[in-house]
Amino acid sequence: MTLALAARPFSLEFITKKVYLIPAALLLFALAGAAPPHSCTGVILPPPKTSSPQRTCIGCRSCKPADELMRLAYDSEQAVRFDPRRELPGRGCHLCPDQRCLESALRSRAFARAYRRAVPVSALAGLKDEFAAARTAWIAAFRRGRRTALITERLESAFGEPVWQSGEDPLAALILTVLSQSTNDRNRDFAFQRLRTAFPDWESVSRAPSTAIAEAIRPAGLANQKSVRIRDILHWVKATYGGFDLSPLCGQDPREVSATFMQLKGIGIKTISVVLMVACGANVFPVDTHVHRICQRLGLVPQGLSAEKTHELMQPLVPPGKSYSLHMNFLRLGRTICQARKPRCAECPVALWCPSSSLFESE
Numbered sequence: 001m002t003l004a005l006a007a008r009p010f011s012l013e014f015i016t017k018k019v020y021l022i023p024a025a026l027l028l029f030a031l032a033g034a035a036p037p038h039s040c041t042g043v044i045l046p047p048p049k050t051s052s053p054q055r056t057c058i059g060c061r062s063c064k065p066a067d068e069l070m071r072l073a074y075d076s077e078q079a080v081r082f083d084p085r086r087e088l089p090g091r092g093c094h095l096c097p098d099q100r101c102l103e104s105a106l107r108s109r110a111f112a113r114a115y116r117r118a119v120p121v122s123a124l125a126g127l128k129d130e131f132a133a134a135r136t137a138w139i140a141a142f143r144r145g146r147r148t149a150l151i152t153e154r155l156e157s158a159f160g161e162p163v164w165q166s167g168e169d170p171l172a173a174l175i176l177t178v179l180s181q182s183t184n185d186r187n188r189d190f191a192f193q194r195l196r197t198a199f200p201d202w203e204s205v206s207r208a209p210s211t212a213i214a215e216a217i218r219p220a221g222l223a224n225q226k227s228v229r230i231r232d233i234l235h236w237v238k239a240t241y242g243g244f245d246l247s248p249l250c251g252q253d254p255r256e257v258s259a260t261f262m263q264l265k266g267i268g269i270k271t272i273s274v275v276l277m278v279a280c281g282a283n284v285f286p287v288d289t290h291v292h293r294i295c296q297r298l299g300l301v302p303q304g305l306s307a308e309k310t311h312e313l314m315q316p317l318v319p320p321g322k323s324y325s326l327h328m329n330f331l332r333l334g335r336t337i338c339q340a341r342k343p344r345c346a347e348c349p350v351a352l353w354c355p356s357s358s359l360f361e362s363e
């Protein structure tokens with residue numbers, strides 16, 4: 001008996017019940033200059049990048065910022081309800097926006113553990129049927145800027161972070177982008193190569209008849225129209241800048257450069273944004289066909305908007321300094337997974353935050 005009492009202060013059960021030890025431990029961590037262990041796992045995690053507190057998914061048990069998880073409230077009527085806007089009263093628990101986590105939680109005693117009381121089966125009835133609609137409502141309530149930042153991070157983990165490299169001549173980038181309109185990259189590059197082979201420099205392109213330019217760029221399609229535009233652009237560049245060196249543009253305000261170039265026929269916001277991003281590394285986010293489709297499917301912009309309007313709404317959502325990375329990774333996503341006709345949502349790295357994923361999965 002004496003021995004048992006003497007050993008009691010060292011037993012795990014005794015220690016864990018001594019709540020006063022928690023502030024003491026925090027004080028020790030502070031004195032030692034170390035970060036305290038994370039509350040929901042008991043292990044030291046890297047500091048979260050968001051101010052949202054960490055919570056644990058009751059399905060997969062992973063610990064995440066609360067705003068990345070759906071909340072379910074157990075209300076006074078003893079019903080468990082999805083709480084997409086985090087406003088329902090009652091004790092809450094958290095779940096990844098993933099049907100598999102819900103199913104795993106329903107198979108176990110996860111709800112009872114989370115609410116610290118018995119949860120009748122009737123209280124959980126209907127959660128599976130409501131899941132898709134609740135998830136869509138949760139995504140709609142998720143701040144778009146924060147969701148864009150999460151998507152950017154997730155794509156960088158899945159595909160890597162594309163890093164902008166200097167070296168591209170702005171005028172070459174401009175002509176290449178004009179050639180890319182309504183064609184694919186292979187035809188664009190082939191046409192550009194033929195143009196550079198047929199003419200020794202931009203001066204001779206600008207002096208050439210449009211028929212000769214059209215002949216050179218024929219693989220890019222719309223050769224007659226594009227040849228006139230290219231020649232007109234070169235004339236305007238020479239008259240405005242006194243030559244064919246557009247590198248000073250990189251030191252100017254991208255909005256001013258865009259406004260100036262968009263007065264020219266054949267140059268829209270997408271074309272000049274690509275030039276500024278590729279040749280100057282400017283923090284502009286061009287919206288091409290792939291990017292436009294993905295932004296709409298991800299619900300980052302309302303359905304039915306033009307690419308120009310999408311550009312306007314997306315620019316402030318893109319995390320600072322991430323325009324190039326997000327643009328390039330959206331292109332990769334659009335070419336490999338989120339294709340126009342049949343997106344492969346089951347393989348998509350950002351499916352958790354995409355309101356369209358459940359739509360395509362049910363097709």
Ligand code: SF4
Nearest residue numbers: 338343345348354357
């Ligand atoms: S989940 Fe599907 S629709 Fe959404 S971005 Fe990914 S592939 Fe596209």
